[in-house]
Amino acid sequence: MTRPARPVRLAPLDLLGLGLMGLRTRPAQAILSALGIAVGIATMVVVTGIPASSQADLLDKLTALGTNTLQATAVPNQDPPVRLPESALGMVRRIGPITAASAVGNTHTLVRRNDRTDPDDGSGLTVLASQLDLLPTINARIRYGEWLNPATAAFPTVVLGSVAATRLGIADLPAGQAAPQVMIADRRFTVIGVLAATPLSPDIDRSVLIGWAAARTELRFDGHPTVLYVQCEEPQIEAVRSVLAETIYPERPGQVLVTRPSDALAAKRATESSLSVLFLALAAVALIVGGIGVANTMVVSVLERRSEIGLRRALGATRGQIRGQFLTESVVLAAIGGLAGTGLGLLATIGYATWQQWPIVVPTGSAAAGVGGAVVIGVIAGVYPCVRAARLTPTQALATV
Structure with missing residues (x-):
């Protein structure tokens, strides 16, 4: 078939x-x-x-506005004044989501342009001891000269904030000329750098920064940080903020003031x-x-x-x-x-x-x-x-x- x-x-x-x-x-x-x-x-x-x-x-x-940045300081106007522990920076660096951390400490000294100016007039400037990794942590940059390094941080050298340089009459640092000097606690410090303006940290603009080691030897700095700057993974910023005070000062976390995340973070997330x-x-x-x-x-x-x-x-x-x-x-x-x-x-x-x-x-x-x-x-x-x-x-x- x-x-x-x-x-x-x-x-x-x-x-x-x-x-x-x-x-x-x-x-x-x-x-x-x-x-x-x-x-x-x-x-x-x-x-x-x-x-x-x-x-x-x-x-x-x-992000450049510091959406992942936090600052921690001691609660002001306390009697006696609150001092953050010397170990605070090391403890903060152990928090997992933190990518960078640095600190400055107030030396409670005055800076003058030279020995002929009023010894009680500090021009509204603050002399701060600084960790060497401060610049990348606060997204700052050098305008003139150079930043502190392990060698210069141990000697009487300073880096000026943008406002501090203007008030001290130091416009720039011409190459090939002798570096200017300033007076801090009746000692001469050589200016090796000037910072550009730092919108995220205006206090740094009005500061004179010296190395942590030089602050101890030259100015009898006690080693207690005044402000801690922290960068962390952006999605974890709220979680880091919630544990930062207890990490910095476990005995008295209520004495630590942590800034809230930047408003730019909310704008970024909305975007x-x-x-x-x-x-x-x-x-x-x-x-x-x-x-x-x-x-x-x-x-x-x-x-x-x-x-x-x-x-x-x-x-x-x-x-x-x-x-x-x-x-x-x-x-x-x-x-x-x-x-x-x-x-x-x-x-x-x-x-x-x-x-x-x-x-x-x-x-x-x-x-x-x-x-x-x-x-x-x-x-x-x-x-x-x-x-x-x-x-x-x-x-x-x-x-x-």
Whole structure:
């Protein structure tokens, strides 16, 4: 008994060839439809990539404002005055989320420009003993000269805050000239550096900083820190703040005053959690418009190629093969538009971010979603045309010839 012939299943490469053939025979329609998809995908990439780069730049600026920085001091106006333990800095550095910690200590001495000025006039400046890692901890930088190092910190040398330098009449430190000197407790100290303004720590601007070791030997500094500066992992800042007082002064934590996180932290978190809903909506609209363009192209293609469909059906092509041909054509058309749009969107994002001098944030998620979304649109837009084409009988299709 003869078995009925089974329809031949088209190989994937043959199916792809049929889909590309339909695009090659109508290049103008294919280009315009792919362009609609490309515009939608490029819009989605741009409206997510450019805000992401802008957001990264804003977050960098907010981070520079000390969003991960805390300060701890003794509660003021106590009788007798509260002194933080000498071991406080070492204990603080043992807290896991802390990335940097430093300290300064008030030497309770006056600074003068020279020995001819009033010995009781300190110009409103504070002489502080400083740890060597103070600058990176408070995000400060040197404007002139250099910072203290292990060698100079043991000798009578000082670094001036920006306001202190102005009040002492030291504008800069010209190279090749003798370094200026100031008087502290009737001893001469050589100025080796001047700090730039430190908006996060205005007290440092009005201070004269000397090495911890030199403060002990030259000014009889007792070694007790006055202010501790702490940087920690930003998500853990509240947790660190809650244990900082007990860590600094376990016996009397109520005598330690810890600053609350900067208002810039709240602004940064609000920025991170905000979404460009309007931009995403515009991108979605552009994608829908592109999908309608693909669907329209495929419907017109079915109407224009009725004779081709009828001929293929007459030669033995099944409805499944016809569906596969037109669905493949729709998906390929959308994929080409998706890839082109993703490339254009990435180039536009990189170019604009470079022009604005922002960090370049490549929206890989949006790029992948764009290509994937284009394929999905191709499938959805091609369903009706491919089903309609498959329903045509050979006699109906050839009747138009």
